[in-house]
Amino acid sequence: MSSFISEPPRQTPVFGEYDVVVLGGGPAGLLAAASASRLNARVLLVERYGFLGGMGTAAGVSNFCGLYANVHGENRRVVQGLSTELLDRIAALGGLNPPHRILGKVDAQAYDMTAFKCAADQFLDASGVRILFHALACGVVMGEHGRVDSLLVETKSGRYALRARVFIDASGDADLAAWAGVPWDKGDETGSLLYPTLMFKVGNVDAERAQDAWSTIPGLMDDAVRSGEYRFPRRGAIVRPQKHPYEWRVNVTQLANADGSAADGTDAVSLSAGELEGRRQIVDYLAFLKARVPGFENAYVLDIATQLGIRETRRIRGRAVVSADDVLGCADVDDAIGVNGWPLELHVAGDVEWRWPPIPESRGYNQLPLGMIIPEAGCGVRNVLVAGRCASMTHEGQSAARVTGSCFVMGEAAGVAAALAVQAHGDLAEPADIAVEDVQAQLRANEVFLG
Template identity: 60%
Template sequence: MVQGPAPSILEPARSVPVYGEYEIVVLGGGPAGIAAAVAAGRSGRSTLLIERYGFLGGMGTAAGVTNFCGLHANVHGEKRRVVHGVANDLLDRIEHLGGLREPHDVMGRIQAQAYDTSAYKIAADELLLSASVDILFHALASGLHMETPGRIDAIFVETKSGRQAIKGQVFIDCSGDGDLAAWAGAPFELGDGQGNMLYPSSMFRINAVDAGRADHSWTGLGKLMAEAERTSNRRFPRKSPIVRPHRSGIEWRANMTQLAREDGVAIDGTNADDLSRGEIIGRRQIADVFNFLKTVPGFENSYIVDIAPQIGIRETRRTVGRYMLSEDDVLNCASFDDTIGVNGWPIEAHVSGDVVVKWAPEGSRGYNQLPFRMLLPQQVSNLMVAGRCASMTHMGQSAARVSGACFVMGQAAGTAADMAIAARSAPEKISVVALQDRLQRDGAFLGHKES
């Protein structure tokens, strides 16, 4: 790495071929991007989804999360599914492939739902194709073209076929890092504004577990780790480990790592050097924690079957939009006139060495509504942002970054894009009441009734 001011090379101007012209262009194939593209495609709009990997699912597949969080909420003490619409269609397809596990309890307060990664990839492909969405895999967005300030005309992507341009009328940034919004000049925050972001993790999967002996051991794993630290020189990257079985019982997923730079600050997912170091640190931590797991009953003969293709990024850029969802909104179960759906996941702050969870009051309705305004960046007229890079504060994002809320935001963005094109207006000018009606007719739960 070059120290000091970096030298530069002047790249000659060149003519970039246009890959295609679409009404709606979605960047990123995670839960938000999947839902946005499906909603747009089902509306009859020519739609392209751009994904840098060769498969969909975002952090759920590329980072090995293998777990849908945020589909459920604790409503007055009852655990209920509160995210529907496009999410239902995807889960039904995963279930048809035999890849969906029954919802399981999380901390005794809420539920999450594990899935098989391969089934998710196949189901997502088929769902998008059924909605007549074009998919461009192995395409890394690298910039954009704006003929006039405040309006995007095209995205540049780097592919094995070379650099290409993709034109669109409305763009939806589901990149996770807010790449399009940042390149277009929309204001954003990086972490908490003081260099602190939610810490990333490296996920891995374990096979040949003796489920009969290990089935209950994971609940006491944190105590075993604490004891190991007291009685030896062993140190773990974080407390609060998550080690749970997949549907087969012999295969388990593990979330036991935390990735920091040498100064202790979280790895920055928008920095190439940090990402490179993070991958190495993550694999080193996995090797170390797995040596410990081999001493836990039921794991003696197990082995690592897979380390996720990339580290799991929880937070980078957060767009500053027309409204920023806050920690208070989550904890106070906030309502909004422009609701597009709900989030029932608690505050989940991955801080140095641990995970801090904060819940809405027991007995409350257990979810906050998500306002349409959080999808609308400032200063760019034909762009919406959905997913973990939408408009939220640092702590608000720690709750609404999970897949349930991302499905909600994506479906709303795809539907709003169709309405904006029909009205020949910017997304911010569409009728919110009409949007809400469309979302409800398409199966979404907006949180008006506690059911």
């Protein structure tokens, strides 16, 4: 029996022609679409779900990291630009907590996911972006001279082609870039990826009794393991109160393949097994919380994320690469588009490893280069930018700059570069040809902190 079938040739309707098509409505795609549209580009954002936010909503993340940096011992907000408006909109819906300190070093901000979804709708609407929800991108059609002509999507009303002058891949998995022929890597030198987590929330927590349980839970887990009654998928857990203190989010599951390697978000079989195993781990962990953690006796699982939380899959090879040394050494670059203030956060087998720039000796952030969102010149793909967790970083560099703050930075810069390229060269737009100074001038006008 043959392993393949041949599909009949088909005519695919063109849904529309745009200046910029953005694939993915996560943190990077949101900012990319808004920033391009505010420079008068005609923008379509394509998203497979019926809501925006990416991992930040679909995977239940509910916490913004990377907005702040520990600058010589003092926490400062270092990611601004258009993301400030998005955060203001979440706050106006009552969905943003004040900053809380992570591991005594750097601030993060918890948010309500429903408020994030609604604020993201408003943000794109106010920016003039058109959205196509429930559209799963499934391929590209290449035109001449290394240009992507169309992105193909499957929808409930059939398959469409979306034409654009510039495409921004903010899919998190570099789907579009990979189909177009941009080279990419996965994992560390052995191919090992950051492990995924299925996030969940528990409700009915007695906040007065729970108090600062986030600091005592890791010790209670160690005690529980020593007692021989419990086993956990990884050491420690991030268990934090949400906007409403009877609701806590839990980041503890860890999903592996049968051989122990990390579940792979670009492999349908691995993803399927991960969802099943994630829910099994959640049932076990709730039993631990109820039995061993004061305040959680009557807790229940309020919500399990729509999908497995994927930290890392493909990372493209770009004109610049963000590495662990850049993050730990607070690197400067000539083509800065903003900064990353988050440390290395490596979700390795059974554990989470943190590595920080020197605190308080260092300024606590590295500049992010424009070259990390532009595919390497040799691949010949001319009208694609790649923003977010699939941009050009090493495995370790990505463990830092994958968080929301840096994805906002990359997305905003990608939108600006795409819109300027369309203004300059229309149908022949090539973002790599736009002068860095012009991108930086527009980012400054958007009040982005370039470092």
